[in-house]
Amino acid sequence: MVLEAFLIVAAALFCIGIYGLITSRNAVRVLMSIELMLNAVNLNLIAFSNYLDSVEIKGQVFSVFVITIAAAEAAVGLAIILSIYRSRDTVDMEQFNLLRW
Amino acid sequence: MNLGEGVEVVSLVILAALITGAAMGVVLLPNIVYSAFLLGLVFLSMSGMYLLLNADFVAAAQILIYVGAVNVLILFAIMLVNRAEPYKTIKGGVLRNLVTGVVCVSLFSLLTYTVTTIQWHTSYAIAALPSTIVVLAKHFFSDYLLPFELVSVLLLMALVGAIILARREFVPDAIAIGYPQEEALELLERPKLPVADRS
Numbered sequence: 001m002v003l004e005a006f007l008i009v010a011a012a013l014f015c016i017g018i019y020g021l022i023t024s025r026n027a028v029r030v031l032m033s034i035e036l037m038l039n040a041v042n043l044n045l046i047a048f049s050n051y052l053d054s055v056e057i058k059g060q061v062f063s064v065f066v067i068t069i070a071a072a073e074a075a076v077g078l079a080i081i082l083s084i085y086r087s088r089d090t091v092d093m094e095q096f097n098l099l100r101w
Numbered sequence: 102m103n104l105g106e107g108v109e110v111v112s113l114v115i116l117a118a119l120i121t122g123a124a125m126g127v128v129l130l131p132n133i134v135y136s137a138f139l140l141g142l143v144f145l146s147m148s149g150m151y152l153l154l155n156a157d158f159v160a161a162a163q164i165l166i167y168v169g170a171v172n173v174l175i176l177f178a179i180m181l182v183n184r185a186e187p188y189k190t191i192k193g194g195v196l197r198n199l200v201t202g203v204v205c206v207s208l209f210s211l212l213t214y215t216v217t218t219i220q221w222h223t224s225y226a227i228a229a230l231p232s233t234i235v236v237l238a239k240h241f242f243s244d245y246l247l248p249f250e251l252v253s254v255l256l257l258m259a260l261v262g263a264i265i266l267a268r269r270e271f272v273p274d275a276i277a278i279g280y281p282q283e284e285a286l287e288l289l290e291r292p293k294l295p296v297a298d299r300s
Contacts, residue, residue, distance in 0.1 A: 002113070004216050006154070010268075011212035013124055013143075015205040020128035022201045025188045028178055029133055032140050035171060039147050042159075050154040051223040057233060060156050061240045064257055067166050068252050069109055072259035074171045076173045078178040079266035085182045087271070094191050 006047035014040035027081045027091045031074065038070045113153060119146040133179055141172045155227070158234050 013036055020033030042063045049059020084098075085091055119142065126139040144167040151160035223251050230236055 002109075002207065003221055005113060006150070007216045008213055009120060009150070011209055011216065012121050013106040015209040015212075016108055016121070016124045018208070019201055019205045020140070023198050024128065026133055028175060028182065029136060031137060031178075032175060032247055035140065035175075036127065036143065036168075037161065037218075039143065039167075039284055042163075043150060046151055046154045046156045046159060050227065050232060051221070054155075054227045055156070055230075056240070057156070057230070057236055058240065060159050060233065060237060061245055063156075063159050064162060064237070065160055065248060065252060068256060070217070071166050071171055072256055076259050076266065078174055079263040082181060082267050090186060092188055093181050 003047055004049045006043060009041040010040045010047070013043070023027060026095050027084070027093055027096070028078075029065075031077050031081070035070060037072065038066060038073075042066050054069075108170055109153060112149070116146045116149045116153070120150070133183065134176075137172065137176050140175065141168055144172060155230075156233060196239050219260075235273055 017033045017037035017040060020036065021030055023028055024033065045059040045063045045066070047059075049057045049063075053059060071092065084096060088098075089097060123139045123142040123146070127136045127143065130136050130139070144163060147167075148160040148163040151157075151163060
């Protein structure tokens, strides 16, 4: 029963992250939503590793990798936002049409 | 149900309420500084979830990396780019939010239905490991050695890339307008004027 509870919390967090990713106008908030989604994935990995594979905890190994990639992604993403802010003077997602058409 | 299970259930309920409420605050609050601090609360309660799942090393790494590094980085980015700007209302924005909300709620109900109807073959005798750090270190240095080293290379690449992207790039014509060039080891940067003003 408890595995389902963790999975439902992770699903809720993932859906909130998707909503924020699509609807937010501020670019920094988009990065925060991506972090929320990565955290939901981590919770799934660790819940499965605890309840299905509790001897060789390989899910925790993968979650450490996910945490590392998330840190790298946050650093590069915030540098990109800073660079865009310097050139466009805004952080509104609707005005980033550099690569659109 | 003994005392330990009761404490587990109560802390699971409290942590789940904290996580979902703070995540809603991150997404929905208009002030982005509040959302950044609520994001830290989400990360902290997520590490509590990891402690409930017997993952002590990952919980410590979560607090160190997410709360200590990523959240502080996001706060610094907000301080660098935060300027009160009224967002122009776009055509069909309310409709887009509604459609996204419907899609997210239906995705959540689909996931919940799938999770609750599947018969999970969980092993209810959870193995009592001596320490998760020993098991994780054995994995990292035997069968996951190559991804471990690749991740370290990727972290170095992300570090260099973030510095390259965030610094004002140096162009040689800055020398011609009297930029000092005698310091050989200095990281040369463009003079400090915003790019939008020059074009």
